[in-house]
Amino acid sequence: MRKPVVGQAYHDCHGAVHRRMVRRRTGGVLMSPPPGVIPDVQSDLLAHAALNISSEQAAELANDLFDVRGEVHRLNAEKDANFRITPEGGPPVLLKITNAAEDRAVTEMQTAALMHLAQVDPGLPVPHVLPARNGAPSQLVTLSDGREHVVRLLTFLQGTTLSSAKAASALHFRIGALLARLTIGLQGFSHPASDHVLLWDIKQAHRLRPMLDAVEETDLRQRLTRLIDQFEDEVAPRLKDLRAQVVHNDFNPHNLLVDTPAANCLTGVIDFGDIVRTPIVCDLAVACSYHVQDGPDPMAAVARLVAGYCSHLPLTEEEFALLPDLMRLRHATTLVVGAWRARRYPENAAYIRRNAAASLRGLTALDRTGNPAVLASLHPEQIT
Numbered sequence: 001m002r003k004p005v006v007g008q009a010y011h012d013c014h015g016a017v018h019r020r021m022v023r024r025r026t027g028g029v030l031m032s033p034p035p036g037v038i039p040d041v042q043s044d045l046l047a048h049a050a051l052n053i054s055s056e057q058a059a060e061l062a063n064d065l066f067d068v069r070g071e072v073h074r075l076n077a078e079k080d081a082n083f084r085i086t087p088e089g090g091p092p093v094l095l096k097i098t099n100a101a102e103d104r105a106v107t108e109m110q111t112a113a114l115m116h117l118a119q120v121d122p123g124l125p126v127p128h129v130l131p132a133r134n135g136a137p138s139q140l141v142t143l144s145d146g147r148e149h150v151v152r153l154l155t156f157l158q159g160t161t162l163s164s165a166k167a168a169s170a171l172h173f174r175i176g177a178l179l180a181r182l183t184i185g186l187q188g189f190s191h192p193a194s195d196h197v198l199l200w201d202i203k204q205a206h207r208l209r210p211m212l213d214a215v216e217e218t219d220l221r222q223r224l225t226r227l228i229d230q231f232e233d234e235v236a237p238r239l240k241d242l243r244a245q246v247v248h249n250d251f252n253p254h255n256l257l258v259d260t261p262a263a264n265c266l267t268g269v270i271d272f273g274d275i276v277r278t279p280i281v282c283d284l285a286v287a288c289s290y291h292v293q294d295g296p297d298p299m300a301a302v303a304r305l306v307a308g309y310c311s312h313l314p315l316t317e318e319e320f321a322l323l324p325d326l327m328r329l330r331h332a333t334t335l336v337v338g339a340w341r342a343r344r345y346p347e348n349a350a351y352i353r354r355n356a357a358a359s360l361r362g363l364t365a366l367d368r369t370g371n372p373a374v375l376a377s378l379h380p381e382q383i384t
Helices: 055-066 104-120 171-185 202-214 218-239 280-289 300-310 317-344 346-352 356-369 371-377
Strands: 071-075 081-086 093-097 139-142 148-155 244-247 256-258 266-269 276-279
Touching: 055 071, 055 081, 055 093, 055 139, 055 148, 104 148, 104 171, 171 266, 171 280, 171 300, 202 218, 202 276, 202 280, 202 317, 218 317, 244 280, 276 280, 280 300, 280 317, 300 371, 317 346, 317 356, 317 371, 356 371
Parallel strands: none
Antiparallel strands: 071 081, 081 093, 093 148, 139 148, 244 276, 256 266
């Protein structure tokens, strides 16, 4: 096996020396792709396949960079390479090797956000950054693909993913409360890369339009086209004046850990790979979208989640009014991006589209219920 080449460590926190950004710069300003255009494949992480790194390579990196040795188990990942390493007699840790296609500054931001949270709210159940041998929070290595990758070691959070569990009724309130606590923890956090373009950011929904051809079902494609039209005409102008900050942006059941398969308590929040600066109501809408249910009261769990959130961080009237449309747009993003990526990487299609059926059901339930009834079910007394 080719020995990885260790590059100069970089620091991610305040006072950091930020390495080059891979996107184009003009006059020192980070440039975004123009509206309606998919970012080119050199800078768009969604256009790259997941990393192919063996357990043996991961073990060598953990030993060389972090002085960690133990049993190595590869974890599923959409874009990076993640490994759980269990040292003999010690708690497991997570070795995370970031796809080189990701903007280096964005990776720095993710690490810096975790370090910030560890300072302002150390009890939050999120991963903690573990230093390398030389004390740095991350390392650069050149692997056999000839590219530089960021390698980090994080604490490994124990628990069952909510996607594999059955949530008790009270859990939804706790999900909302934990999301609000995390959002409050990030209120004072800033980073030069926070405004990067991310297709999973609801405020970027107009950028889905060129990807619609990947949706094979004609009726669904037309339905999603109408949603994007509505976003551009009605929703996007209203987002500009709302409260915005860096948020988690992916509070979905695959990223929430619970105590047991019969879930009563949350034990962790993982995967900060989609953090971005966006209106905080977009972040809440992402979380809510995954809890629209089948049956006569599809918004019951969402109502409990919103109540939990508002118990710590009340919404404004305008934020509250936009929730149903933003939830629809999250479902649209899942369906469009999933179809687009699955067409390019059919070997990983099952993982890429794991949320597609639930998103279609959620979108249908929202449309069938209608905005007035959705809002009436979400306890409008939570508005400030």
